Amino acid sequence: MDWEIVVGLETHTQLLTESKIFSGASTAFGAEPNTQASAVDLALPGVLPVLNAKAVEFAVRLGLAIGATISPRSVFARKNYFYPDLPKGYQISQYELPVVQHGTLKIAVEGGEKTVRILRAHLEEDAGKSLHEDFKGLSGIDLNRAGTPLLEIVTEPDLRGAKEAVAYAKALHSLVRWIGICDGNMQEGSFRCDANVSVRRPGAPLGTRCEIKNLNSFRFMEQAIEYEARRQVELIEDGGTVVQETRLYDPDRNETRSMRSKEDAQDYRYFPDPDLLPLVINEAEIERIRALLPELPQAKRERFARDYGLAAYDAAQLTASRESADFFEDLVRASRAEPKTCANWQTGEFAAALNRDGLEVGHSPVGAEALGALLRRIADGTISGKIAKEVFEAMWRREAEGPGAADAIIEARGLEQISDTGAIEKMVDEVLAANARQVEDYRAGKEKAFNSLVGQVMKAAKGKANPGQVNAILKKKLGG
Amino acid sequence: MSLDLEQIRRIARLARIAVSDAEAADTAASLSGVLGLIGEMQAVDTTGIEPMAHALDAQVSSAQRLREDKAVEPDRRTAYQASAPAVQDGLYLVPRVVE
Incomplete structure (x- = not known):
């Protein structure tokens, strides 16, 4: 028993x-x-x-x-x-x-x-x-x-x-x-x-x-x-x-x-x-003191789930401390991005970096404004989500600081995404010419070969080509 | 109500007061006298009367006055330690205590 x-x-x-x-x-x-x-x-x-x-x-x-x-x-x-x-x-x-x-x-x-x-x-x-x-x-x-x-x-x-x-x-x-x-x-x-x-x-x-x-x-x-x-x-x-x-x-x-x-x-x-x-x-x-109380964790957790459409787990993570909850709301405001995207970044890359360096939210080298500016660059297509992680690491190392940090790093490192259709088409053509076997494999029905070709194009573009466009152009050319 | 010698020894131990066996009987008698007085008070019918926590509770305006949270006390360690039997490195020294 x-x-x-x-x-x-x-x-x-x-x-x-x-x-x-x-x-x-x-x-x-x-x-x-x-x-x-x-x-x-x-x-x-x-x-x-x-x-x-x-x-x-x-x-x-x-x-x-x-x-x-x-x-x-x-x-x-x-x-x-x-x-x-x-x-x-x-x-x-x-x-x-x-x-x-x-x-x-x-x-x-x-x-x-x-x-x-x-x-x-x-x-x-x-x-x-x-x-x-x-x-x-x-x-x-x-x-x-x-x-x-x-x-x-x-x-x-x-x-x-x-x-x-x-x-x-x-x-x-x-x-x-x-x-x-x-x-x-x-x-x-x-x-x-x-x-x-x-x-x-x-x-x-x-x-x-x-x-x-x-x-x-x-x-x-x-x-x-x-x-x-x-x-x-x-x-x-x-x-x-x-x-x-x-x-x-x-x-x-x-x-x-x-x-x-x-x-x-x-x-x-x-x-x-x-x-x-x-x-x-x-x-x-008692009423004087009540009026001075901040929104309490429970209420904030419920509001985050309701107003931002977050999963209960995410809402709980983000409201683990008042600093964390404030950071999230600042991030949503600064990034103008989907709350879910903000939550993923804050509980993902951001939390991992804090954890790695043993820091509290309040002592983060990357503020909500700066992170928000980075997320805006993903949304407007300047960089891909993958490149954004590289930019974030550079921001964390304080290669540039303040709200303009992301833009400064993107420019200094030449990370801006290639969205010029002509440029991408040129790279795709080169990759298709150099990889005749994969092209045959793909046409023979091997889906895997397509991913390999996407990888080749991204490699040629040093990771900077707009992934959506690469996919679309490749499909078009292979299908034609 | 009267206290027996065992109770006297226990109270003495809790109060860290050395009471010899010879003194214990006298102490039992006088403490039992105090309890007798308390017994008389407890015999009074207090039904419906709110218990007081303080003698001044009887006054309408009696409430604890509060102090503003300000650290205002200067460091007077030297003066205070001048009258201590033993000090070292700023600490008061006492007979060794270990749980």
Whole structure:
């Protein structure tokens, strides 16, 4: 009998604010240790937290983007635990009344779409960093990150298997960047996931779950969930039971291992933080933020498919990021070409070149205007699609830049297509004279011989002859 | 409601407070007294009353004031670290912690 893998994800997204959630210290990444740790972040006696308006706005933005309820009144709570990178002895978080409740996110799964329920998203502060090496048996503490605003986004256990979990994580990753609340940089820890994993027989109640902490890449997430599910299945099939615990994934050995034993099970003793009043967000404020939201990925995907007549797959590819979607619309405008042609170029040559050089759309050496100008030269017959690929590569290498790049390269390299009927006829005549055997083969009914003759003409024209005209003229002469 | 010694040891461990066996009985008695007070409060009928998250919740205008998102704090590491027991390379040093 089969096992079903059940996953719920908790994602910590670092909010793109300039200052911390409760202090005026900078959140810039990579500063010298402790130079961005203020008296509030250090929990010096007598300090009080003051909430950052931008962090609240970003939380509301996410809430609106996932169609959630924005709590008119939410409450900050203290989560108590002891660790040297948490100077207060508690983390300010939200517990019973989070700012965002009950949203959904649609993800692409095999054979269609799936709606993932998001239980809640709450504001909280990050902890500092502990460094365990090189300090003569002591640990070093850097509190620059302490107090950085986080939005923790928690799903219901709606995901089935590692692939779905990754699809959700990628969709959320795309969304938080899309609405500009998080840079999504996983190496720097701006987007970190914890996965709650359990297994059950289909239709049975939920099994006991284990939480895998700090998955900071999509690849590790997939491997960790697969390993953990296999571990639980083997345990149960061998007659054992799963113990609820926190586990850590070790990518080097591709396994998860226990982090905290049951005996030390955490009891965070949450209570409302008396230093902070309830956060009140009124309807007018929510509407102000809603008006600032960009068109969301889902809506854009649907509009691309509808208005540009694109296949669902193409529409999804093009709207993978806001930059990509904007590029496409600029390209359609600049090229005046069929949207389908633009989509083929953007997801084909253009995407391949970006991929090859590890670049994002925004850093492409070829802009939408320049690519659009190139596509116009295909449409007006100046060059063939094949030559256009050569021109594109030259543009990518910056042989010429700006909107006039394609024309400059076509001219400099003499790539303009030969559409002069007289010139093409002359070349065709020469090829027919020199290839009497293929001509006989063709007349004897060998279709292949025709392609070979087209190839010869194109070769004589150095690839620049208009392929349609070559075909037509050849057919006419061979038929006559 | 009263707390037994096992509960006292657990609370002490969570709070990182060393409570000797000799002190545990006294601590149990005084904490149980606090719980007794809470018990009295919980006996009050609060049906239909909205729970408060803060003492100032009773005031109509009570809502969290917000700060503009501006990085305004200067780097005062030298001053802050002057009173730290041990520092190295800008880091605060603490007894080794490993999960």
